[in-house]
Amino acid sequence: MPVERYEGVHLGTTPEEIEDDVERGVLLTTLDRAIGWARKQSMWPATFGLACCAIEMMATGAGQYDLSRWGMEVFRASPRQADLMIVSGRVSQKMAPALRRIYDQMADPKWVIAMGVCASAGGMFTNYAVVQGVDTIVPVDVYVPGCPPRPEMLMYGILTLQKKVRTEEPFK
Amino acid sequence: MSRSRQDLPVAPFDPAGDVTEDFRDPATGDFRQETMIINMGPQHPSTHGVLRLLLELDGETIIRCKPVIGYLHTGIEKNTEYRSWVQGVTFVTRADYVAPFFNELAYCMAVERLLGVEVPERARIIRVLVCELNRVTSHLVAIATGGLELGAVSMMLYGLREREIIMDLFESITGLRMNHAYIRPGGVVMDLPEEAPRKLRDLLDILPGRIDEYETLLNDNPIWRERNAGVAVLSAERCMELGVTGPPLRSAGVALDLRKDEPYCGYETYDFDVITRTEGDAYARYRVRIDEMRESLKIAEQAFARLADMPGPVMIEDPKVGWQSKLSVGPDGIGNDPAYLDHIMEESMEALIHHFKMVTQGVSVPNGEVYVPVEAPRGELGMYVVSDGRNRPYRVKIRDPSFVNLQAVPDLVEGGLIADIIPAISSIDPVMGGVDR
Amino acid sequence: MSLAELAAAVATRFPDVVVTREEATVVVDRAEVLDALAWLRDEPGVQLDALSSLTATHWPDRDPAFWVVYELRSTALTQRLRLKVGVPDADQHVPSVTPLFPTANWHERETFDLFGLVFDGHPDLTRIVLPADWPDHPLRKDAPLGGVPTWFHGAFMPPIDERGMA
Numbered sequence: 001m002p003v004e005r006y007e008g009v010h011l012g013t014t015p016e017e018i019e020d021d022v023e024r025g026v027l028l029t030t031l032d033r034a035i036g037w038a039r040k041q042s043m044w045p046a047t048f049g050l051a052c053c054a055i056e057m058m059a060t061g062a063g064q065y066d067l068s069r070w071g072m073e074v075f076r077a078s079p080r081q082a083d084l085m086i087v088s089g090r091v092s093q094k095m096a097p098a099l100r101r102i103y104d105q106m107a108d109p110k111w112v113i114a115m116g117v118c119a120s121a122g123g124m125f126t127n128y129a130v131v132q133g134v135d136t137i138v139p140v141d142v143y144v145p146g147c148p149p150r151p152e153m154l155m156y157g158i159l160t161l162q163k164k165v166r167t168e169e170p171f172k
Numbered sequence: 173m174s175r176s177r178q179d180l181p182v183a184p185f186d187p188a189g190d191v192t193e194d195f196r197d198p199a200t201g202d203f204r205q206e207t208m209i210i211n212m213g214p215q216h217p218s219t220h221g222v223l224r225l226l227l228e229l230d231g232e233t234i235i236r237c238k239p240v241i242g243y244l245h246t247g248i249e250k251n252t253e254y255r256s257w258v259q260g261v262t263f264v265t266r267a268d269y270v271a272p273f274f275n276e277l278a279y280c281m282a283v284e285r286l287l288g289v290e291v292p293e294r295a296r297i298i299r300v301l302v303c304e305l306n307r308v309t310s311h312l313v314a315i316a317t318g319g320l321e322l323g324a325v326s327m328m329l330y331g332l333r334e335r336e337i338i339m340d341l342f343e344s345i346t347g348l349r350m351n352h353a354y355i356r357p358g359g360v361v362m363d364l365p366e367e368a369p370r371k372l373r374d375l376l377d378i379l380p381g382r383i384d385e386y387e388t389l390l391n392d393n394p395i396w397r398e399r400n401a402g403v404a405v406l407s408a409e410r411c412m413e414l415g416v417t418g419p420p421l422r423s424a425g426v427a428l429d430l431r432k433d434e435p436y437c438g439y440e441t442y443d444f445d446v447i448t449r450t451e452g453d454a455y456a457r458y459r460v461r462i463d464e465m466r467e468s469l470k471i472a473e474q475a476f477a478r479l480a481d482m483p484g485p486v487m488i489e490d491p492k493v494g495w496q497s498k499l500s501v502g503p504d505g506i507g508n509d510p511a512y513l514d515h516i517m518e519e520s521m522e523a524l525i526h527h528f529k530m531v532t533q534g535v536s537v538p539n540g541e542v543y544v545p546v547e548a549p550r551g552e553l554g555m556y557v558v559s560d561g562r563n564r565p566y567r568v569k570i571r572d573p574s575f576v577n578l579q580a581v582p583d584l585v586e587g588g589l590i591a592d593i594i595p596a597i598s599s600i601d602p603v604m605g606g607v608d609r
Numbered sequence: 610m611s612l613a614e615l616a617a618a619v620a621t622r623f624p625d626v627v628v629t630r631e632e633a634t635v636v637v638d639r640a641e642v643l644d645a646l647a648w649l650r651d652e653p654g655v656q657l658d659a660l661s662s663l664t665a666t667h668w669p670d671r672d673p674a675f676w677v678v679y680e681l682r683s684t685a686l687t688q689r690l691r692l693k694v695g696v697p698d699a700d701q702h703v704p705s706v707t708p709l710f711p712t713a714n715w716h717e718r719e720t721f722d723l724f725g726l727v728f729d730g731h732p733d734l735t736r737i738v739l740p741a742d743w744p745d746h747p748l749r750k751d752a753p754l755g756g757v758p759t760w761f762h763g764a765f766m767p768p769i770d771e772r773g774m775a
Contacts, residue, residue, distance in 0.1 A: 047217045051244055051605050052269035052350055054221070055313065059339075059349075062332035077217040092608070094740045095222060095243040098214050124262065128747050128755025129247035129739075148350055242738040247755075249723075250748055285630055412684065415660060415712025426684075433687045542630055543680050543691060545661065554662050554680065571662035571680070579715050608738050 033166075039083075039109060040162040042071030046082035046106065048099075050089025053116040056148040057088045065151035070158065079105040084161075085138075086154075090118035091131040103138045111165065113157055114140045117147050207235060212593070214243045220317065220597055221604030225581070229590065237585045237593075239578055244608040252568040256534030257283055258495055260565055262353045264555070267570050268606035269351060271310040273303045274548040275570070276355040278555035281436060282544040283357040286537045286559050289493055294484045295359035296437045301372075301475040302345065302354065303437075304468040308379070309335050310549035311461040311468075315386065318458070318598035322399050327389060334382050341371045357535065358494040359487035364479070372476055376469060383465055390458070400455035404584040404596035407452060414583070415576045418551025419460045420600055424452035430547035442471050454599035461601075464549075492526065493535050536563045543571075550574050550601055572606035610654055615688050618655055622648060634691040639703060642694055646709050649681060649690065657681040657690055660706070663716035665696075665724045669750045674698035675726060679706070696726060705731040723748035 049057055061067040061075065068074075076082040079102045091099055103112070114134050117123040120143040122132035134140060141164065144157035213224035222243035228236040248267055252260040264279045265272040277299060284291060291299075316331025339349045344365055346354040354361055390396045406416065408424040421428060429446040431439040447463040449456035488494040516524040537559040545554040551573025558567040577600050584596040610618065616633045620626045623645060625636040637645045649657040661680040668674055673695030681690045696703055705728035706713045717728040718737040725746035728734055736743060745752050758767055 048215060050222055051246075052266060055270060055350060058317075059332055059336065062336075063329045064333065064336045075217070079215075090244065090246050092243060092245045093743075094245060094738075095214060098243070102215055122756065125246050125248075125251060126754075126756035127247040127251050128753070129245045129250075130756075132757045150349065242736075242740070245738040247747065250754060254754055288630070412659065413711045415710070428684060434689075540630060541634075541678075541691075542632060543662070543689070552661060556662060556664060556678065556680065558666055567664075567666045569662065569664040571664075575715065575719075576712060579712065 036166040036168065040165040042074075043084040043111070043162075043165075044074050044076045044082050045072055045084045045086050046079045046102065047075045047077050048085050048087055048102065050087070050091065050095065051118070053088035053119070053148045056151060057086060057115065057154065060151040060154050065155065067155075067158075070162070072158070079103075080107060082106055083109060084111050084113065086113045086115050087119040087134045087138075087140075088115040088148075090116075090123060090125060091134050091137070092129050093131060096131050096137055099134065100137050111141045111161055112138050113142045113144060113154075113161060115144045115154055115157070116149055117145050119143075120145060123147060206230065214240075217321070220602055221607075223578075223597070223602065223604055223607075225585075225593065227590070227593075232589045232591075234586055234588055234590065234593070237582045239581050241575075241578065241604070241607050244604045246605070246609060248609045249568055249570065252565050254564065256563055257537060257565060258356055258534050260568060261356055262351075264568065264570065265351050265353055266605065267609050268548065268550070268553070268572060268574065268603050270313050270603050271306050271549050272351050273299075273306040273355060274546055274553050275555075276353065277303055277437070278544050278546045278548075278553050279557070279568070280355050280357045281546070282542045282555045282557040283537060285542045285544060286540050286557065287357070287493060287535070288538075289358065289488055289490070291359045291488055292485045293438075294363075294479070294482045295486045295488075297475050297478050297482060298360050298364065298486060299355055299437050300439065300442070301472055301479070302342070302360075304471045304475070305338050305341070305375075307468045307549045308465050308472075309338050311465050314461060314549075314598070314601040315390075315458065318595070318601075319390065321594050321598055322396070324390065324393075324396065327386065330382070330386060330389070334379060337375055337378065341368065341375055344368055344371060356487075356495050358490075359485070361487070361495060363486045369476070369479075372472075376473055376476065379469055380466065383462060383469075387462060391462075397455060399591075400458060400595050400599070401451075401453055403454045403588070403592045404599055405451070405453045406580055406584060410583060411452075411580070414580050416551070416580050418547075418549070418573050418577065419457050419464065420452075420577060420580070421551070422446065422448045423456035423460045425450045430545055430552060434545065436544075436546060442474050444468075444471050454595040457599040457601075492530075495530065534563045536561065537565075545571070548573055550603065550606070551577055553606075570606070570609055572609065574600075574602035574604070574606045575609075578602050578607055610686070610688065612688070615655065615690065618652070619649070619690065622652075632689070632691060634693060636693050636695070639694050639696060642692075642704050643706060643709060645692065646679070646681075646706055649692070650709070654686075655688075655690075656683045656685055657688070659684050660710040660712055660716075661689075663706070663713050663720060665720045665726055667724060667748070667750050669698075672697060675701065675724065677703050677720070677726065701725060702727045702729055704729050705734075707731055722746070725749065 061073050085103060114120045119134045122130050142157045142161045144154055146153050208229045210227050210229055212227060214222040224240040226238040227234055248263050252263050261276050261279060264275045267275050312331040312335045316328045319327025343349050345368055346352040406424060408426050411421045411424050425448055427446045427448045432446055444467045447460050449460055516527050539559060539561045541558040543554055543556045545552050553573055554571030556569040557565060560566040585593050612628060612633055616626045616628045619635050623635050623637055627634045649655055659682045661682045663679050665675050665677045675696040677694045677696060679692040681692060703726055705717055717731050720726055721728060721734055722736045722739055723746055758765060
């Protein structure tokens with residue numbers, strides 16, 4: 001493989017696998033379940049709008065496709081107060097160190113959604129200037145394809161992340 | 173395997189590298205001690221994207237400001253050299269992503285000028301219609317985010333609410349909410365769908381009242397006036413020296429608008445005014461944008477009226493040039509027009525060959541270079557396109573208005589307070605995708 | 610004045626004027642760029658007082674190898690002119706026009722960044738869109754497009770510039 005990618009600290013599982021796990025009786029105690037529920041309830045995204053996907057992210061947070069249904073309309077500017085980083089837009093080589101620095105400044109538990117194909121895999125810009133997938137820099141939990149993804153697609157990505165957060169073991 | 177950046181010897185990246193060199197005391201080489209050097213961005217809620225400002229502060233007064241850009245450099249111009257002419261539209265449209273139709277329009281007009289072809293009249297009217305509606309959405313984003321950054325959060329919600337109505341119309345016409353790739357060399361890709369006139373009528377009825385709402389909310393609002401009036405003043409001479417165009421120039425009293433001075437796409441036949449103000453401050457730019465939205469709706473009204481009387485093709489008929497996409501939902505639910513498929517598969521071998529060559533190789537454009545400027549919401553958007561006779565561009569240079577307007581930031585901000593940076597930048601309304609390309 | 614008249618007026622001083630596709634282009638020697646721009650700005654009837662755009666193109670097999678292109682505009686008389694300056698491969702220097710047109714500041718920095726042409730007399734000629742330590746000048750024709758090869762399940766796509774598109 002020519003490029004090394006992070007495997008993801010929070011290993012992804014599809015919704016079907018999550019259901020299987022739950023049926024098999026994954027050892028989630030009531031406390032774990034409560035913590036998972038509390039964590040997913042109101043995640044605060046960090047403002048990391050880069051390009052076109054940022055405009056769609058703003059539209060998702062606005063009145064028509066309302067993110068505050070899930071308590072997420074509060075975009076925190078300071079990464080120390082945020083737990084979700086939605087990388088929305090193309091990440092240029094110059095921006096990559098800043099991205100990593102913001103990710104490092106976020107406190108655990110933290111999650112990353114790669115919104116759009118540019119963040120997921122470099123998008124249409126397979127060239128010198130764009131990082132070919134933000135998972136070469138930070139571990140990504142959910143990839144949302146699209147150029148740009150519709151607000152409904154981003155919401156589905158957020159809900160998938162919430163399902164994942166709700167059913168994972170809180171302290172590894 | 174192509175060389176990637178990992179193969180090249182590079183020094184470790186130092187974010188505070190060379191750019192702070194001129195903030196040092198030339199005698200000692202140290203930073204001056206009485207002033208504070210602070211970095212704003214690139215991740216910042218109020219810098220309208222990934223803009224980095226290096227500020228030297230004395231208390232709260234800004235002594236020096238140096239903008240650092242390049243955090244969204246995407247290599248669009250290099251990428252267009254490796255794709256066909258039509259594929260260039262999808263790249264170019266993502267430069268200034270808040271006003272994508274204008275990028276497409278300038279690029280397609282440049283390609284058409286190189287080819288020496290004229291687009292059908294209906295296509296020109298549709299181009300004017302979607303571009304003016306895009307101007308409205310772009311100004312809505314500018315005012316909405318400007319309001320959000322200064323604390324007028326309701327302005328954000330109202331602006332994006334109206335924007336959703338227009339985006340819905342764009343989606344029914346072009347298939348996408350943003351970055352449409354709808355305007356292509358030779359015309360536009362598809363004609364308006366059946367529900368578009370009704371949606372357009374509703375839109376044109378609702379929007380003027382909503383713009384009245386924004387004016388009621390902000391125009392005489394004491395907080396809005398306090399933060400914007402008299403802030404970030406740029407005189408007309410300084411604007412002209414720095415090459416600033418668009419609403420910042422018109423707010424300083426200079427009535428330069430490419431739609432009037434160098435009309436294109438039939439703009440000389442539409443009736444609209446060029447909005448100017450004299451103060452040249454952030455409040456004047458806000459008022460210019462509000463009034464420009466009204467003018468754009470006027471133009472959209474006229475274009476809509478003309479569409480009813482102008483049936484016809486929307487893409488140039490010449491099969492060697494136009495993009496042959498006569499799409500409609502066929503009996504299988506997929507968008508392939510059965511009549512067109514019959515034509516290319518059953519009736520005409522030549523049509524099939526044309527279709528195949530157009531889709532795989534694309535049009536071949538004669539040798540030459542052109543520069544086409546259009547009046548984008550932020551100023552003069554120019555496209556300098558060079559062809560060497562092949563089916564790919566040789567060089568595409570996007571003269572982006574935000575790139576040039578952002579040079580004015582030190583002038584706007586130095587000598588003022590930190591809090592005045594926010595209305596200064598949001599009144600210039602830069603879109604970093606266009607700045608860095 | 611009309612385009613033909615503008616071309617004739619410019620040709621009195623700089624004879625290498627071409628008019629095609631309703632645009633006028635004048636080619637000027639590198640050493641007299643500043644004089645040419647000042648003359649074009651001050652000459653009555655021409656008055657090209659604004660610089661819209663400044664860029665470069667690279668022709669690796671030709672001489673001169675680089676063309677620096679200035680798009681001039683007259684705000685009073687609504688006319689445009691393109692001014693081109695040839696730069697040889699051996700000596701990639703051009704006089705900077707920032708004394709006449711402050712707007713050229715960032716344009717020249719970007720052209721330096723992406724092509725490597727040095728603008729003599731520029732107040733602050735550093736990289737602008739690429740990181741400060743970037744090793745090459747990407748928009749030159751001999752610089753690669755970059756990017757990584759794309760892997761699919763069981764298949765491999767080389768980068769665009771090696772894919773052999775017609």
